[in-house]
Amino acid sequence: MLEISPSKVVQVIFLAREMDVGAGELHAFIDAMNxxxxxxxxxxxxxxxxxxxxxxxxxxxxxxxxEATVPTADYLMGMPHLAENLEAGMDALGVDVAGEEEDLL
Incomplete structure (x- = not known):
């Protein structure tokens, strides 16, 4: 069962798409999660x-x-296609993030 808020996932997706300018912010955002x-x-x-x-x-x-052996932010930020994988994961779980995406834009 998904317990992380969809808005947090959308924020990670947004920052991952802007990795060149948002890498520090993405790292800090993930680090701040429980x-x-x-x-x-x-x-x-x-x-x-x-x-x-x-x-x-x-x-x-x-x-x-x-199996966590490195900080989560480091692991995820090293993952190719992080934003796309998160979007596909949300879609596969049937979570609609359209409202959260609109709030960020």
């Missing part, structure tokens, strides 16, 4: 890139917690 939010964000990216199926989201979260 451990559960970081694990959920990682799990969303994994679902979005096809490493886990949507129905295995809870398992992905548990894996993110148990």
């Amino acid at each position: 451990d559960e939010e970081k694990a959920q964000l990682t799990a969303l990216a994994w679902v979005g890139r096809g490493a886990f199926e949507p129905e295995d989201f809870d398992e992905a979260v548990a894996t993110a917690i148990s």
